[in-house]
Amino acid sequence: MLLSGCVSEPSEDSNADVLGCIDESATNYDITATTDDGSCEYADSDGDGVWDVNEIMGCMDEAATNYQSAATDDDGSCFYPPWESSYGIDWVRHDPGGDCECSDGSNYSFWTRHADPSRVVIYFQGGGGCWENYSCQFEGGTFKTTVGDWDNPSTASSVYSNNGGIFNLNNRDNPLADWSFVYVPYCTGDIFIGNTVTEYSGGAVHHNGHVNAQTAYAYMLDNYPDPTHIFVTGSSAGSLPAPFYGALASDDYPDANIAVFNDGSGGLVSNNTYDFYEIWGLNSTLTDFPLDGLNFNEMTSADLLIRTWTHDNDIRFARFDDAYDQTMRFFNALLENDVTVDYKMVIVDADAQIEEAGMPYSGYLSPGQAHTILTSERFYTLEVEGVGFLGWFTTFIEGGQPESVYCVQCG
DSSP states (O other): OOOTTOOOOOOTTTTOOOEEOOOTTSTTOOTTOSEEOSOOOOOOTTOSSSOGGGOOEEBOOTTSTTBOTTOSEEOSOOOOOOOOOTTOOOEEEEOOOTTOOOTTSOOOOEEEEOOEEEEEEEEEOOOBOOOSTTTTOTTTOSBOOOOOGGGOTTOTTOTTTTTOGGGOTTOTTOTTTTEEEEEEOOOSSSTTOOOEEEEETTEEEEEOHHHHHHHHHHHHHHHOSSOSEEEEEEEGGGGTTHHHHHHHHHHHOTTSEEEEEEESOTTOEEESSSOHHHHSOGGGTGGGSOOTTOOTTEEEHHHHHHHHHHHOTTOEEEEEEETTOHHHHHHHHHTTOOTTSOHHHHHHHHHHHHHHHTOOOEEEEESSSOOOOTTSGGGTTOEETTEEHHHHHHHHHTTOOOOOEEOSSOO
C-alpha cells in the first residue's frame, strides 16, 4: 500500500546548468560549475594588466630591428643595428713637448675627440700614486710611469680605458657619446698636482702632473671658448683633481653649467703622515686653484668637494664608490691610516660631512671590492637597490641631482 505524500516529483531545476569558471588554471575556478560563463580570471604576475596566459614575449623597443608590436613583455632579445655617434670617433694625439714630461722624463701626450663644441668632458686618467721609497719604484711601484699608444682611448685593448663605459662611443645609451673630450693620461704619481723632482731610493721621480694637466686644460680653453656644459671627471687618482679643475672651469667659463664627478676615491683620508707640499711641490701649484683653506696633508675626499662648492655654489657634484674598494683600502694603508676601520663607513662619514655642509650632492655606493666604474662595462649593467647606475648617471649628466643610492648588503 502506498502512503500519501511519500513519492515526490523531480524538480524542474535538478538538471539545470551551474554557470561559472570551469578552467582549473584560472584563479577563480569554480569546482561546482558545469558551464563556463566567460568569467575566468588569471594570474598577472607582473601587474601589467595582461594575464600571464596571454603574455607575448618579444622585443618592445621600437628602435630595435626586431621590434614586435604585439609583444607585451620584453624578453631582452632586442637587436640593434650598429650605432655610432654622428660626430664619429676620431681621437687625436697631442705631443706638447716643452715642460711636459712623465715621471721618468719621457715624453707626455694627451688625446682629444672633437664632437659637440657646446658640451665638453675633461677626463683625468687614474693610475695610482707615490710618495715614499716603496711606492715610488719604477719597477714594482704603485703608480703609472709613462704614456704610450696603449693610453689611446680608442684602443680596445687599452689597460686604462678598456674602451668601455663613457669611452664606448658606439653605445647608443652612452649619455656622453656626442660630447667633445679632452683625455688627460697619468704618469707622474702625484694626482696631477705635483711640480718637482724628488729623489727616492729607486731614483728620481719627476712629479710633473700639474704642468701636464694645465697644458691639456689650456687646450680646452683655446679650442672650446664658449661651451654651455663642462663635465669634469676622472677615475681613481684621476678623480681627485676633478674638483680642482671644476673650480677653475667655473672661473674661466662663468656662464657654463659645470658638473664634477668623482669615480672611486670617496674614502680617501690624509692624516699628516706625509708632507705632500714638500714631496710633490704643492706650494707652487695649489695656489693656481681657487680653493682657499685646503690642507692637502690633512683632509678627506669631502673637503675637496666642499671647498669647490664653497667657491661656486652653482657647481653640481656626484660620485661613485665601491663599499670595500680594495685598491683604495691599499692606498689608505700606504698613507698609514687605520686599516681596521670599515672602509664603507669612511665613505659614509665623508657623505655626512658633505650633507652637513649643506651642498647638493648625489652619491652611489655599490657593494663589493671593485674599483671605479666610468671605464668599465658595468657602467651599463650595474644595479643597486633597484636603481640602475646608467639611468642615475644619465640624470646627473642631463642636469638633475638624483637621490643618493646606498647598498644595504655591501659585503
